[in-house]
Amino acid sequence: MSQGALRETRTVCPYCGVGCGVIIEARGDEIVGVRGDPQHPANLGRLCTKGATLHLTAQPPRARQVRALAPELRRARDAPRRATDWDSALAHVAAKIADCVERHGPDAIGIYISGQLLTEDYYVFNKFAKGLLGTNNVDSNSRLCMSSAVAGYKRTLGADSVPTCYEDIEHADLFFFAGSNAAYAHPVLYRRVDEARRRNPAARTIVVDPRRTDTAAGADLHLQILPGTDVALFHGLLHLLLWDERSDRDFIAARTEGFAELKALVRDYAPATVAQLCGIRVDDLVRAAQWWGNARAVLSFYCQGLNQSTAGTAKNAALINLHLATGQIGRPGAGPFSLTGQPNAMGGREVGGMANLLSAHRDLGDPQHRAEVARLWGVEAVPAAPGKTAVEMFEAARAGRIKVLWIACTNPAQSLPNQRRVREALAAAELVVVQEAYRTTATAALADVLLPAAAWGEKEGTVTNSERRIARVRRAVPPPAQAREDWAIVVDVARRVEARLRPGKPSLFPYETPESIWLEHRESTRGRDLDITGLSWEILERDGPQQWPFPEGARSGRARLYEDGVFAAANGKARFIAVPYRPVAEEIDARFPLRLTTGRLRDQWHGMSRTGTLGRLFGHAQEPCIELHPAELARRQLAAGDLVHVTSRRGSLVLPVAASDAVRMGEAFIAMHWGPEYVAGRGDERATFGINALTLEAFDPDSKQPELKHAAVRVQKAELPWRYVVFGRTAAARQLALQLDVRAHYGAFGYASCVPFGQDDDRAGVLFRAAAAQPVAPRTLAAIEHAFGLEHGAAVFADARRGVCSRLRVHEGRIVAAALAGPAEAVRAEAWLRELLGKPPPLPAHRLLRPGAQPPAQTAPRGRIVCNCFDVAEAEIARVLAQADGDALARLQSELKCGTRCGSCLPELRRFLPPRPDAQDAAVSRPT
16 A cells, blocks of 8 residues: 555545535545545535445555556457557547548547546547537437436426526425436435435425335335336326316416417326326325425426436426426425436536537537537537437447447446447447546457546546536546546547648647636536636635536526526526327337336446446345346246346346346336346347347437336246356455456356455455356366366365265365355355355365255354445344334444445335334335
8 A cells, every 4th residue: 555644635426416525535646535525515425335435446456457557459350459558549549530531521430428527528529529520429328318308408498407406405395206216326315305304204205116116115105107107197297286276377377388288288197097007096196296286395306217218308398397387496495306327417418518419508400509619619610410329329330330439438338228239330330449447348348449548536627416516526646557537538639630630720629737628618608508607616626516507797606597487498488398198119018028127226336347346335236137026926937046038129138036026017127237247148049248138229309318218028937957156255456357267258158147245355255156058068167166266175065966066165274265066956055155255164064065055053144235334234134123122223223333324225224124103104006
């Protein structure tokens, strides 16, 4: 570890759009600790389980196992990629881009960027594509995340401007969550809501979600609708509000337009019709409408459940219709609050970093807006033709129309739908440039050029969170080895390209610091809805994060928009959008009879390139699975833990099945994080590429956001009776290398997953689970077991007749690794045997390895880790609750400390508690 004085740096968490302030503790060139910033208004010192472990994912030696540390270049497709210097790599990229523009035109270039980039990174990428090259083919993975929210705000309120702020949580008396499992996806915000409800016992919460998530379990009313029926539900609520005369007629008349058309449309959404469409009870629909109509202030939160849909814009607009019809906007505690999924999805939208946008919320289709940007940039014109959005861009590459793909800070080989087509697109492109901090992503493995980028804690710039709050991101340590900041990489390439395309002209990229880029962005906002001309880096440094708008002459930003009732449209009026309900893009049928939905895990982030390096973050969900209702399992003669083929019209994979009453009969759920880095197996004759092998690329016609949330699938038992489990402890410096060694053998199995586990460096471990139709070749098993150190000195239990061959290694009197092979019975001991790692064996090895062996009395499976901060598992919680009287939660927190640090586990802890005799269960509206 580096020596020297401990220093502290204030910055922002790189995960969700809550935008939590983080204080980094660094010594020398290493980040050694983090804590929440109590002065940051977004989190007031709180961090979730992901944010609280940022220092662990950033620390060497763990980080350097996964980081891209030097440029790498493949000069021919059939040649290996080799390390090179920056000058050679950037000269190659610039020459290829310039050649492509000259031979095929600028639209043969596609640039795919990320909501995890800083605003300054976004700005130079956008200017490079639209200003220098002359193509609008620059889009962001925010297309998969927030583009339906953008379109919804623009169509109804006139601009992509979130009208609410976090302070509204303290003023609301009805919280309405739609398509948002905030307890997992935005846990710090959810805790703030939870605390507001405790302070105001009269406040109520409604959750609209096809699953009974932790957010739904904590609600007063859960409307467990059928997937994709949100528009019908919102129209049904408005029908009842109008029927009961609970609309705000004066507000509608003075501040809106288009109401008559909407009123005529929702007349057909009678309660019985809507209840049948949505699969809920009429009484609960009526109750929700009454609560909304009686509320003083309604604050709605929504996220991917609304956005990731072919009707995403319509869903957003239909929810905003409810706010407009009841005047629930522009005042404390009231308004539609779109929760951004990435830390700077908002900043990317501000600088126009998408294929249909321009800087400062300008529209690409407006000639005046294009002319304004061209003057600012000093170019003759900005191209008028809309660029290719995310799905369209990769389809164009697949078809040969886009020749060069430049991908930065995102992992489309895991995150885009219909992965087979994405892989074909990457193979068809003449050049794939990946600018990435992590060399272990699926996309990085497919790159022709890998450009090593700086990561969190190593960059300077700004981000904007979900409440329009701009914050400074600060560098605590220098980037490792040859990694460089993203904006600097783009500027270097841009200068080389313009030397070819604009010889002798002044550079469009004179920037030497992130602040110089930000100042140009600031000027672009003058007179716009997001005007920040009164803001400066000095103010951000001195006064901390600030909200926009913050125009010249203002003393502060504006916390809440539209308080004067004047909206961003030309006539100052908001607009009701009348769009009828339409079903999901892919309906179920006899061949694909299950509705599959996707969502997030509590402790993982996106494709897990960062969180996936830390074993403790797998304690809560250690293996991918498909969740089905227990009755669905029984109907299909399946048991929890069975392996099943999950097949859609696009692909297939093998997963373990889990019983869950969070989903209904006829529905299924898979977490979206599991890419090919962590799970593999052939579902049928087609190879698999993680969960998005199943999802479809159909997208919303307005927002172009794909329907990642829903697909039709079938589930069939996989005949893979031979099982194999290997696990062991290793030094933290070798943890990733061990995983990579093992993953190289994925192809030998019908199913395989490999993840890290353990809490601390001295308990780092790797777990490999696999299955096959018959025993795998001994040389493959020998290679895997060699990686775990099991080839020498291990005790062996073998039963050739039953195909059992298991090993256990004891080093210096302690168990360090084991391999279990054979029928399912032979590997069941993994559940408790792994608890013995690092301990003396309590029984002779052959007794521990014997199929059907029972755990020693002192060794019982702990179950799932509920609290990662203090390594508290289900068994410990059950033990304390069995002895608890009085306040059971207080007893848990006192004895085990769970729920006392980051608080991410609190919603789940409450599900363990006995019901209070004076409390009524939350209502759940499910099919009758």
